Amino acid sequence: MNYKLSVNGTDHTVESTWEGESLLYVLRERLGLPGAKGACEQGECGSCSVLLDGDLVCSCLVLAAAAEGRDVRTVEAVAGPEGLSDVQQAFLDAGAVQCGFCTPGLIVAVHDLLERHPQPDDLTMREELAGNLCRCTGYGRIMEAVRMAADRRAASA
Amino acid sequence: MSTVTGRRDRRGVGTGAARPDGIPKVTGEFAYSSDLWEAGMLWGATLRSPHPSARIISIDTTAAVAMPGVRAVLTADDVPGRPTYGLEVPDQPVFASDVVRYVGEPIAAVAADHYDIARRAAAAIVVTYDVLDPLLDPEASLTAEPLHPDGNVFRHMVIRHGDPDAVGDPAAGDIVVEGTYEVGMQDQAPLGTESGLAKPTADGGVELRIGTQWLHVDRDQIAASLDLDPDLVQVELAGVGGAFGAREDVSLQIHLCLLAKRTGRPVKMIYGREESFLGHVHRHPARMWFRHTAKADGTLVKVEAKLLFDGGAYCSSSPAVLANATCFAGGPYKIPNAVVEGSAVRTNNPPCGAMRGFGSVQVCFGHEGQMDKLAAALGMDPVELRLKNALAPGDRLITGQRLDGAAPVAALIEAVAASPLPGEVDGPMGLPGGPGRTTQAGDVRRGVALAVGFKNLMFSEGYDDSAAAKIRLFDGVATVSTACAEVGQGFVTLVHQIVHEVLGDDIEVVLNTASTTDVGSAGSTSASRQTWMSGGAVKLAADDIKAQVDLDPDRAEYLADVVHQHTPTTPLDENGQGEPHVSFTFACHRAVVDVDPELGVLRLVDLVTSQEVGKILNPVQLLGQLEGGAAQGAGLALMEEIVLEGGHIKNPSFTDYLIPTSFDLPELRVAAIIEEPEPHLGAPFGAKGVGEAPTISSGAAVIAAIRAATGLELPRVPVRPSDIALSPDRTP
Numbered sequence: 001m002n003y004k005l006s007v008n009g010t011d012h013t014v015e016s017t018w019e020g021e022s023l024l025y026v027l028r029e030r031l032g033l034p035g036a037k038g039a040c041e042q043g044e045c046g047s048c049s050v051l052l053d054g055d056l057v058c059s060c061l062v063l064a065a066a067a068e069g070r071d072v073r074t075v076e077a078v079a080g081p082e083g084l085s086d087v088q089q090a091f092l093d094a095g096a097v098q099c100g101f102c103t104p105g106l107i108v109a110v111h112d113l114l115e116r117h118p119q120p121d122d123l124t125m126r127e128e129l130a131g132n133l134c135r136c137t138g139y140g141r142i143m144e145a146v147r148m149a150a151d152r153r154a155a156s157a
Numbered sequence: 158m159s160t161v162t163g164r165r166d167r168r169g170v171g172t173g174a175a176r177p178d179g180i181p182k183v184t185g186e187f188a189y190s191s192d193l194w195e196a197g198m199l200w201g202a203t204l205r206s207p208h209p210s211a212r213i214i215s216i217d218t219t220a221a222v223a224m225p226g227v228r229a230v231l232t233a234d235d236v237p238g239r240p241t242y243g244l245e246v247p248d249q250p251v252f253a254s255d256v257v258r259y260v261g262e263p264i265a266a267v268a269a270d271h272y273d274i275a276r277r278a279a280a281a282i283v284v285t286y287d288v289l290d291p292l293l294d295p296e297a298s299l300t301a302e303p304l305h306p307d308g309n310v311f312r313h314m315v316i317r318h319g320d321p322d323a324v325g326d327p328a329a330g331d332i333v334v335e336g337t338y339e340v341g342m343q344d345q346a347p348l349g350t351e352s353g354l355a356k357p358t359a360d361g362g363v364e365l366r367i368g369t370q371w372l373h374v375d376r377d378q379i380a381a382s383l384d385l386d387p388d389l390v391q392v393e394l395a396g397v398g399g400a401f402g403a404r405e406d407v408s409l410q411i412h413l414c415l416l417a418k419r420t421g422r423p424v425k426m427i428y429g430r431e432e433s434f435l436g437h438v439h440r441h442p443a444r445m446w447f448r449h450t451a452k453a454d455g456t457l458v459k460v461e462a463k464l465l466f467d468g469g470a471y472c473s474s475s476p477a478v479l480a481n482a483t484c485f486a487g488g489p490y491k492i493p494n495a496v497v498e499g500s501a502v503r504t505n506n507p508p509c510g511a512m513r514g515f516g517s518v519q520v521c522f523g524h525e526g527q528m529d530k531l532a533a534a535l536g537m538d539p540v541e542l543r544l545k546n547a548l549a550p551g552d553r554l555i556t557g558q559r560l561d562g563a564a565p566v567a568a569l570i571e572a573v574a575a576s577p578l579p580g581e582v583d584g585p586m587g588l589p590g591g592p593g594r595t596t597q598a599g600d601v602r603r604g605v606a607l608a609v610g611f612k613n614l615m616f617s618e619g620y621d622d623s624a625a626a627k628i629r630l631f632d633g634v635a636t637v638s639t640a641c642a643e644v645g646q647g648f649v650t651l652v653h654q655i656v657h658e659v660l661g662d663d664i665e666v667v668l669n670t671a672s673t674t675d676v677g678s679a680g681s682t683s684a685s686r687q688t689w690m691s692g693g694a695v696k697l698a699a700d701d702i703k704a705q706v707d708l709d710p711d712r713a714e715y716l717a718d719v720v721h722q723h724t725p726t727t728p729l730d731e732n733g734q735g736e737p738h739v740s741f742t743f744a745c746h747r748a749v750v751d752v753d754p755e756l757g758v759l760r761l762v763d764l765v766t767s768q769e770v771g772k773i774l775n776p777v778q779l780l781g782q783l784e785g786g787a788a789q790g791a792g793l794a795l796m797e798e799i800v801l802e803g804g805h806i807k808n809p810s811f812t813d814y815l816i817p818t819s820f821d822l823p824e825l826r827v828a829a830i831i832e833e834p835e836p837h838l839g840a841p842f843g844a845k846g847v848g849e850a851p852t853i854s855s856g857a858a859v860i861a862a863i864r865a866a867t868g869l870e871l872p873r874v875p876v877r878p879s880d881i882a883l884s885p886d887r888t889p
Contacts, residue, residue: 018273029272034192035185037398039348040430044811047348075185088183092175095777098785099645100182101348101398107183122824123586130818133811135348135399136645138788139819141781 008077024048026064035075046132049105056112075104094145098136169658173777189396190368191352201426202275204265206257209291209505209804217283226270229419238384249471258470261435268416291505295467298502311475311501316733318555319494330453334530338523339873341798343440349398350433351408354425355417362389368397370404373678394671400644402511403437434809438510441466443519459494460487466501473510475501481516488524489611490546495555514852517612525608525857557734563833569745569767572829579763589758596753604866607747610853613738615686619728625677626694630715641679641691647778659699685846694721696841744768744850746858752866757878767829771845786851794856
């Protein structure tokens with residue numbers, strides 16, 4: 001059974017695979033997009049976060065075949081031709097990256113957060129991002145990156 | 158402290174230089190060991206024991222071998238070399254053949270065309286067991302029938318310091334307090350699970366790309382079990398998704414290399430989260446008894462302790478963990494007389510080994526609990542009691558070793574104690590229970606408490622510890638080779654900073670991928686040792702290059718090839734006395750916890766720290782270590798525990814094994830970073846490793862704050878809601 005997936009604006013045909021494969025598996029192993037990471041396989045850690053028709057989802061919990069006809073956006077599409085996104089740059093500037101395994105999922109999640117809450121307070125940030133586990137940073141520099149990105153957006157608006 | 162960027166006007170040490178791997182990590186392009194791919198690649202899977210203790214009667218692989226797409230099925234019979242491996246003692250079978258000793262012990266490995274076929278084939282292997290009663294109680298292990306030819310005691314040791322027979326004088330008002338403390342089994346839970354890719358090489362060897370903490374020790378263990386010359390085993394570091402001790406031991410390394418050799422094809426393996434819980438060692442659960450004797454003015458007279466660490470089925474680094482626990486059992490205090498006895502034993506529980514803080518974490522819960530008890534018994538302020546007994550330079554540790562170098566214990570405590578306390582939380586989201594809105598503000602009780610801890614840097618007890626590095630300077634480009642495993646800590650940034658500091662900002666620095674092929678061992682990325690050891694090696698190499706350039710500035714190429722050794726240490730004698738350690742690191746934390754006693758739910762409202770760091774190389778990365786380390790320590794006090802039932806892990810998932818989320822933690826505040834005025838011999842620019850100290854005292858401060866809030870004894874971590882809400886000692 002073949003099906004089509006639109007990922008980052010590009011149409012792909014996924015050929016004769018087992019239809020039980022998750023979107024995460026298909027992105028990583030069939031479409032050559034390993035930016036989304038697998039760390040828990042049950043939607044707890046957020047490492048595999050992608051946008052599905054603009055909604056933040058855990059791609060490990062989405063059947064790839066069920067994403068046919070929908071718009072999938074991954075971390076690979078966050079940086080534009082002009083370079084890193086403001087969130088990516090803030091992660092670097094704030095020192096929010098250590099091992100980096102949670103980083104791609106967080107980059108996607110923070111973009112989504114700032115769309116909905118352009119100036120989140122501390123508890124809002126912490127509650128909104130509680131679905132993205134990080135084991136290295138204790139979240140301090142990640143929260144600093146969110147503040148930095150939000151402030152820079154507000155300053156340039 | 159919300160913004161620390163450091164200077165960026167130059168590129169040397171002390172600046173907040175950016176990570177060289179930062180851009181690929183934020184774009185998703187960075188290749189972790191789970192992201193590797195090769196044409197014609199097979200997938201590996203592992204069959205594991207479902208029993209904590211059993212005899213293997215037979216292993217039938219017929220059905221698995223016959224499955225379409227299966228390329229190899231390997232058991233113990235297929236291991237050509239040493240059938241066992243292990244960090245300190247090779248006591249763990251590559252594949253179990255006669256008995257299994259824990260749930261999750263590998264029995265067979267499969268390579269197949271697809272990930273799912275490999276897993277189905279592993280499940281199709283039929284193993285017939287004679288199931289035995291497991292030995293799960295570490296106390297019973299001491300006298301039980303041996304579970305292994307090596308016996309049940311990984312190590313037993315005693316420290317006798319000063320006058321072991323000293324007793325307090327009750328007539329003079331001396332006070333004695335006793336306590337028992339228990340620590341649950343913690344998991345390192347790195348976000349990246351175990352993964353790697355092996356492929357056969359044309360010369361009959363094998364090449365492995367892997368997330369690990371020590372390339373050369375992996376290589377040597379692979380070579381031994383594959384019966385290959387170590388030069389035929391090339392191990393290269395792939396991107397590592399965190400480590401924290403979980404990657405010190407071999408997990409899938411030997412299995413992958415065996416499969417690649419057998420099939421003649423590249424083989425990739427990724428553990429799922431559940432398999433990851435089964436596939437690496439954990440932090441030792443501990444039972445600890447302490448008795449502290451002090452004069453009426455609070456001066457410590459004697460510390461006695463008995464420590465029992467459950468090492469699980471195989472040795473791993475249990476002897477070294479126990480040595481740390483025993484040596485640091487008293488905490489960073491002047492202790493004239495001590496008797497500390499420690500045992501690490503074998504059971505049919507999951508194997509335990511290294512995790513950040515390495516033995517010091519467990520005993521910190523004990524010695525800090527005791528200091529609070531002692532303060533209460535004396536009617537003394539717990540901060541004052543700690544200050545009265547704080548270690549200082551020149552003091553003797555309970556090993557008899559003289560404390561050379563910095564030991565600003567009192568200053569660390571004073572800085573944290575002086576930090577302002579937070580006010581009431583703002584709004585219901587900040588109450589215990591958070592967005593669950595379970596708690597009324599009027600029900601909340603607040604507790605404030607402080608803890609301090611310390612541990613060693615580098616390997617100990619006479620271990621021949623070294624790190625190699627090479628630099629080639631050619632045409633303004635310094636190419637650095639080191640086998641140091643970057644696991645997220647930011648060593649790769651320090652390499653750039655160190656080389657720039659020595660050779661100038663104008664040269665370009667290129668750091669080769671860490672590998673066993675082009676440079677000697679860096680030693681392990683553990684024991685807070687790589688800043689000092691491999692950072693020191695890179696500095697030595699850069700100094701060497703600089704000297705060559707100064708002598709002869711016109712050459713096209715300069716080469717340096719160095720091995721950095723730390724100052725020697727000695728083994729412990731039969732009384733646990735000696736000079737076992739190179740250097741030490743100290744940290745202090747104060748926690749503020751709000752508790753809803755009715756429900757037993759908690760909120761860590763504030764956490765403030767101070768730490769002694771030698772010399773700051775990169776203030777941004779330093780802060781990241783302070784924050785991340787404190788989170789893991791707090792996690793152990795608040796929520797993290799591998800729950801065992803009959804030797805089975807009942808919660809091998811991130812749904813059931815909880816690690817702190819962003820909502821569970823406050824912003825860590827830093828009260829003081831103390832640099833060492835006189836650089837320690839061998840430390841590059843005086844810098845020390847900073848990663849472990851934050852994990853030691855943070856959890857002890859959190860549990861002490863919960864005790865202060867509730868008035869409960871709470872001798873065990875992590876604290877469960879039922880420990881508070883259902884405690885018979887709870888006052889209404």
